[in-house]
Amino acid sequence: MKKNLLTFLSILFLVTILAACSSSSANSSDKLTMVWYPNESGNDLKAARDEIGKVIEDVTGKKVEHKLTTDYAIAIETIANGNAQLAFMGAQGYIEAKNKNNKIEPLIVPSGKSGTIDDAVYYSWLAVKKADAEKYKVNGDFAIDNIIDSQFSFVSSSSTSGFKVPSSDIVSYFSKEDKWKDLKPEDLMEGGKFFKEVLYGDSHQGSAVNLLSGRAEVAAFCDTCVGNYIEIAQGEPNKKGSIYKVKADAAEPFNTVPGEEFVLINVTPVLNAPFAANMDSLSAEDFKKIQEILVSDEVSKNEKIFVPDGSDTPGLFKKTADEKFVVVEDSWFDPIRKLSK
Numbered sequence: 001m002k003k004n005l006l007t008f009l010s011i012l013f014l015v016t017i018l019a020a021c022s023s024s025s026a027n028s029s030d031k032l033t034m035v036w037y038p039n040e041s042g043n044d045l046k047a048a049r050d051e052i053g054k055v056i057e058d059v060t061g062k063k064v065e066h067k068l069t070t071d072y073a074i075a076i077e078t079i080a081n082g083n084a085q086l087a088f089m090g091a092q093g094y095i096e097a098k099n100k101n102n103k104i105e106p107l108i109v110p111s112g113k114s115g116t117i118d119d120a121v122y123y124s125w126l127a128v129k130k131a132d133a134e135k136y137k138v139n140g141d142f143a144i145d146n147i148i149d150s151q152f153s154f155v156s157s158s159s160t161s162g163f164k165v166p167s168s169d170i171v172s173y174f175s176k177e178d179k180w181k182d183l184k185p186e187d188l189m190e191g192g193k194f195f196k197e198v199l200y201g202d203s204h205q206g207s208a209v210n211l212l213s214g215r216a217e218v219a220a221f222c223d224t225c226v227g228n229y230i231e232i233a234q235g236e237p238n239k240k241g242s243i244y245k246v247k248a249d250a251a252e253p254f255n256t257v258p259g260e261e262f263v264l265i266n267v268t269p270v271l272n273a274p275f276a277a278n279m280d281s282l283s284a285e286d287f288k289k290i291q292e293i294l295v296s297d298e299v300s301k302n303e304k305i306f307v308p309d310g311s312d313t314p315g316l317f318k319k320t321a322d323e324k325f326v327v328v329e330d331s332w333f334d335p336i337r338k339l340s341k
Contacts, residue, residue: 031065032286033065033067052305055293076100079104088273091271106327123270207219207221306318
């Protein structure tokens with residue numbers, strides 16, 4: 001009897017120790033690392049990054065270190081392998097990270113104007129220089145028929161709105177023709193089959209500058225990532241045919257193309273980008289604390305995080321109505337997953 005009791009107590013002790021070790025392994029240090037895509041790694045967004053970091057520091061008591069990147073793949077691998085606990089990334093990057101490590105979970109996404117996920121979208125653009133715009137009209141309307149054999153710029157093969165969505169649009173549009181009935185997104189990744197030449201900007205800003213500097217004839221990039229550097233010159237936001245102009249005082253890399261204008265020839269809504277967490281390296285307790293503070297009214301009213309509409313202050317998120325951070329489940333990203341099937 002004593003032997004059985006001793007064995008039971010030994011097992012109970014071992015289980016307790018293992019549980020404690022497991023709990024402490026989920027980032028027991030006093031530091032959290034947040035990795036950022038190239039789009040959000042510029043000096044002009046330092047204050048916005050720092051403010052989000054400060055909010056997380058205040059609620060967790062841990063120092064937030066920001067890991068800036070120049071490559072999507074590096075950011076995705078950093079969160080997937082646990083060298084960062086947190087990341088701000090596109091839906092496609094989140095999916096790729098989760099495919100590498102199932103412990104990657106969405107923390108929050110920015111809502112739409114309604115303050116809900118019902119309109120939580122931004123926009124993927126295909127754009128051409130204003131001087132070339134007439135070449136991309138069919139029967140008087142802008143269309144993508146004439147992008148074949150062009151010099152084309154994507155953002156990154158891991159970009160949602162800078163590759164996954166526009167490549168899906170292009171394949172869907174052209175595969176109705178016999179000549180292109182077997183066209184696949186992979187055929188668009190390099191020149192020689194559909195495009196004459198394919199460039200990658202490594203960021204949405206970089207892809208836009210590829211266009212405006214003349215290195216590309218057509219470029220894919222999104223509205224939110226270039227919003228701090230441009231202004232609408234004619235038409236309505238996110239509408240085909242609308243003309244945008246680079247601000248005279250635009251920060252890098254747009255400081256090399258001030259005043260340049262471009263026209264939208266294709267516009268597609270895209271699910272908003274999530275903040276994601278690696279639950280192997282972030283404790284459930286910290287996850288809950290961070291999630292609760294980010295969805296709070298305190299943060300939605302923080303003008304350093306949600307910059308008031310019309311403000312000249314560079315920011316990551318705009319406050320035009322009831323925008324805030326909201327919680328989503330992994331299944332919310334299934335429409336993007338389906339683009340790869």
